[in-house]
Amino acid sequence: MSDKKIRVLIAKPGLDGHDVGAKVVAHALRDAGMEVIYTGLHQTVEQILNTAIQEDVDVIGLSILSGTHMPIAEKLMAGLQREKAQDILVIIGGNIPKKDHERLKAMGIAGIFPTSTRFEAMTGFIKDRVKVQ
Amino acid sequence: MSEAAKEALGEKKKEEKKVRPVILESGIEVKPVYGPEDLKDFDYGRDLGTPGEFPFTRGIHPLMYRSRPYTMRQYAGFGTPNETNERFKYLISQGQNALNVAFSLHSQMGIDSDDPLAEGEIGRVGMAVDTLKDFEEAFEGIPIDKISTSLTINGSAAIMIAMYIAIAEKRGVKLEDVRGNAQNDILKEYIGRGTWIFPMEPSMRLIADTIEFCTRKAPKYYPVSVCGYHIRESGANPVQEIAYAYCIARAYIRSVMERGLHPDEFVGRFSFNFDIHGNLFEQVGKFRAARRLWARLMKEEFGCQNPDSMQMKMIAGGGGGGLTIEEPENNIVRGAYYGLISALSGTQTMALCSYDEAYTIPSKKAARISLRTMQMLVEEMGLADTVDPLAGSYYIEWLGNEFEKRIKEEMKKVDLQGGMVKLVADGTIQREVSLQAYNIEKKLQSGEIVKVGMNKYRQEGPQEELAVEFHEYDPAVAREKIEGLRKVKASRDNDAVKAALDRLRIAATGKENLMPFIMEAVKTYATVGEMTNVMKEVFGTFKEPVKL
Numbered sequence: 001m002s003d004k005k006i007r008v009l010i011a012k013p014g015l016d017g018h019d020v021g022a023k024v025v026a027h028a029l030r031d032a033g034m035e036v037i038y039t040g041l042h043q044t045v046e047q048i049l050n051t052a053i054q055e056d057v058d059v060i061g062l063s064i065l066s067g068t069h070m071p072i073a074e075k076l077m078a079g080l081q082r083e084k085a086q087d088i089l090v091i092i093g094g095n096i097p098k099k100d101h102e103r104l105k106a107m108g109i110a111g112i113f114p115t116s117t118r119f120e121a122m123t124g125f126i127k128d129r130v131k132v133q
Numbered sequence: 134m135s136e137a138a139k140e141a142l143g144e145k146k147k148e149e150k151k152v153r154p155v156i157l158e159s160g161i162e163v164k165p166v167y168g169p170e171d172l173k174d175f176d177y178g179r180d181l182g183t184p185g186e187f188p189f190t191r192g193i194h195p196l197m198y199r200s201r202p203y204t205m206r207q208y209a210g211f212g213t214p215n216e217t218n219e220r221f222k223y224l225i226s227q228g229q230n231a232l233n234v235a236f237s238l239h240s241q242m243g244i245d246s247d248d249p250l251a252e253g254e255i256g257r258v259g260m261a262v263d264t265l266k267d268f269e270e271a272f273e274g275i276p277i278d279k280i281s282t283s284l285t286i287n288g289s290a291a292i293m294i295a296m297y298i299a300i301a302e303k304r305g306v307k308l309e310d311v312r313g314n315a316q317n318d319i320l321k322e323y324i325g326r327g328t329w330i331f332p333m334e335p336s337m338r339l340i341a342d343t344i345e346f347c348t349r350k351a352p353k354y355y356p357v358s359v360c361g362y363h364i365r366e367s368g369a370n371p372v373q374e375i376a377y378a379y380c381i382a383r384a385y386i387r388s389v390m391e392r393g394l395h396p397d398e399f400v401g402r403f404s405f406n407f408d409i410h411g412n413l414f415e416q417v418g419k420f421r422a423a424r425r426l427w428a429r430l431m432k433e434e435f436g437c438q439n440p441d442s443m444q445m446k447m448i449a450g451g452g453g454g455g456l457t458i459e460e461p462e463n464n465i466v467r468g469a470y471y472g473l474i475s476a477l478s479g480t481q482t483m484a485l486c487s488y489d490e491a492y493t494i495p496s497k498k499a500a501r502i503s504l505r506t507m508q509m510l511v512e513e514m515g516l517a518d519t520v521d522p523l524a525g526s527y528y529i530e531w532l533g534n535e536f537e538k539r540i541k542e543e544m545k546k547v548d549l550q551g552g553m554v555k556l557v558a559d560g561t562i563q564r565e566v567s568l569q570a571y572n573i574e575k576k577l578q579s580g581e582i583v584k585v586g587m588n589k590y591r592q593e594g595p596q597e598e599l600a601v602e603f604h605e606y607d608p609a610v611a612r613e614k615i616e617g618l619r620k621v622k623a624s625r626d627n628d629a630v631k632a633a634l635d636r637l638r639i640a641a642t643g644k645e646n647l648m649p650f651i652m653e654a655v656k657t658y659a660t661v662g663e664m665t666n667v668m669k670e671v672f673g674t675f676k677e678p679v680k681l
Binding site for chain 2: 039
C-alpha cells in the first residue's frame with residue numbers, strides 16, 4: 001500500500017441543512033488519517049461530481065437526512081457512469097431506512113451507514129475497500 | 134465550628150471525594166449533597182422575586198399555569214396545504230390550542246414548486262407554499278382570531294409573515310389585532326439548520342424590517358423567536374445555547390434600535406425557542422437562570438423599564454438530539470420527561486418531539502401521544518397547580534447561580550472576539566459547535582455519555598426497526614402542487630405581479646422597509662420564488678464559510 005492518503009469528499013446534496021452528521025464524520029475520517037474535503041450545504045449533484053473529479057477523490061460520502069436519498073443517489077450514480085468515474089467508491093449516511101438499503105445497493109452504493117453508526121465501522125469499511133482497488 | 138464538627142465535615146468531604154465525579158455537559162461539577170452553605174448570600178427578592186415580578190426567575194406571570202396552562206403547539210405540516218389543513222383540524226379537534234406550521238424545504242429556501250431544485254422535496258418535511266392561495270387553503274375553516282399560529286420559517290420569513298397577515302386581513306382581522314409568531318431567526322440558520330438564502334447584511338436588514346413593521350403596524354404579532362434550540366442540536370452545550378441565543382437577540386435588538394425604536398417598544402414581542410435533552414436538573418437550572426439573566430440584561434444593558442421587555446418568553450419541550458433511533462418507543466418516555474422539565478421550568482409554550490421523528494415526519498398517532506403527554510402533565514400530574522415548585526431547592530438555586538455566571542462569561546467571550554455577527558460570518562461559531570458535536574459523538578461511542586438502549590443495555594444482534602407509519606413521498610402530490618401553481622399563474626393579473634415585483638426590486642436597492650412591498654406583491658399572488666429571486670438579484674446569496 002502506498003503512503004498516499006485516502007481522499008474523501010463529504011457532500012451535502014440538496015436543500016437539507018442538517019450538517020452535524022456530515023461535519024462529525026468529516027472530523028472522524030480525518031482523525032483516521034484520511035484527506036477530507038467538505039464543500040458545505042446545498043450542493044447539486046453536478047457540483048458534487050465536479051468536485052469529486054477535480055479533487056481526484058477515492059470516496060464520495062453523501063449525507064442526507066431529509067428523505068431525498070433515493071433520487072439523489074440515482075442521479076449521482078448515473079453521473080459517475082457518464083463521467084466514467086465508477087471507480088469512485090460511493091457511501092451514504094444519514095436517515096436511511098432499512099427498506100431502501102437493497103435498492104441503494106443495487107444502484108451501486110457501496111456502503112450505507114445510517115444514523116448512530118460507529119466511526120470504526122465506517123473508517124474500516126473505507127480502508128478495506130479502497131485498498132482492494 | 135467545634136473540633137468535632139470540623140472533623141465530621143472533613144470526613145464528609147473525604148466520603149464525597151470517593152464517589153464517582155459528576156460533571157454536567159455545561160462543565161459544572163455537581164456535589165453529592167447541597168445545603169444552606171451553598172446559598173450563603175441567597176436573597177429571595179434579589180435572586181428570585183415574586184412570580185411575575187423582576188427578575189422573573191420564578192416565572193413571568195404571577196399565577197403561571199394556575200391561571201393559564203402552557204400553550205400546546207405540536208409542529209405539523211406536510212404535502213399540500215390541503216393535507217396540512219386536515220392535520221391542523223385533527224390536532225385542534227384533539228384539544229390542541231395553537232398551530233406550528235412546518236414548511237417544505239424548498240419553500241423555506243424561497244424556491245417554487247415548479248423549480249427543478251424543488252424536485253423530490255415538495256411536501257416532504259412540511260407544506261409546500263408558492264402563493265397566497267396556499268395559505269388560504271391551509272387555514273381554511275381555522276379560526277385564526279382564536280388559534281394562534283407559529284410559522285417555523287426563517288430564510289423566507291418576511292414573505293410568509295406577509296402571507297399570514299394578508300389572509301388575516303382578508304378574514305376581517307385588523308392588522309393591529311393579528312396574533313401569531315414566526316421563527317424568523319436567521320443568525321441561527323447560519324449556525325445550524327442551514328436554510329439561509331441571502332448574505333448576512335441583507336438578512337439582518339430583513340429581520341429588522343419585519344420587527345420594525347410588526348412593531349409599528351401589527352403590534353400583537355411576535356416577529357422573531359430566537360432559537361438556542363438548533364444551536365444546541367448542532368453541538369453547543371446548555372450554557373452556550375443560552376449565551377449564543379442572547380448574543381443573537383442583542384444583535385437583532387441593536388439593528389432595530391438603529392431604526393429609531395427603543396427596546397421597550399419591541400423587545401416584549403421577542404420570544405425564544407430552547408432545547409431540552411440531557412440532565413433534568415441541569416435544564417431546569419438553565420431555564421430559571423436564563424429568565425433572570427434576560428431580565429437583568431434588558432434592564433441594565435438596554436435601559437428597559439417595561440416589564441414586558443424583561444420577561445423571557447419561551448417555547449421548550451422538544452429535544453430531538455436526545456432521542457434514539459434504537460428502541461424508538463423509549464422516546465415516548467424521554468418525551469414525557471422533557472415535557473416535565475419544560476413544565477418545571479415555566480415555559481409559555483410546549484411542543485414535544487414525537488417518538489418516530491428519527492424515522493419520519495410525525496405520524497398522526499405519534500403527534501397525538503405528544504399532545505396527550507402535555508395534557509397529562511397539566512390535568513393528571515399537577516404540574517399546573519403551583520408556581521415554580523422547585524424554587525428554594527438548594528441544588529436548583531445553586532445551579533441557577535452557576536449557570537448565570539457561566540452564560541455571562543460565554544457572552545463576554547463572544548463580545549471580546551468581535552460579536553456574534555462577525556463570528557457567524559467567518560464561521561468561528563459553526564466550527565466551535567461542530568467540534569463539540571464531534572466530541573459528544575466520540576463520548577457517545579465510548580459510552581462516556583450514556584444513552585440507554587443505544588450505547589448501554591443495547592440489544593444484541595440486528596436492531597428491530599420501528600413499525601412506523603412512514604410518511605412516503607408522493608410524486609402525485611408534487612404534480613398536483615405544480616399544476617395548482619400553473620393555474621394560479623394563469624389566472625392572476627400578471628401585469629400587477631410584474632409591477633409589484635419591480636417596486637420590490639427598487640426598494641431592495643434602497644434602504645426602505647421592505648415589508649410593505651412584500652405585502653403588496655403577496656397580494657398579487659406573486660410566488661415565493663419570484664419575490665426571492667428579485668431580492669437575490671439585488672442582495673446576492675450567502676457563501677458558506679466552511680471551516681472544519
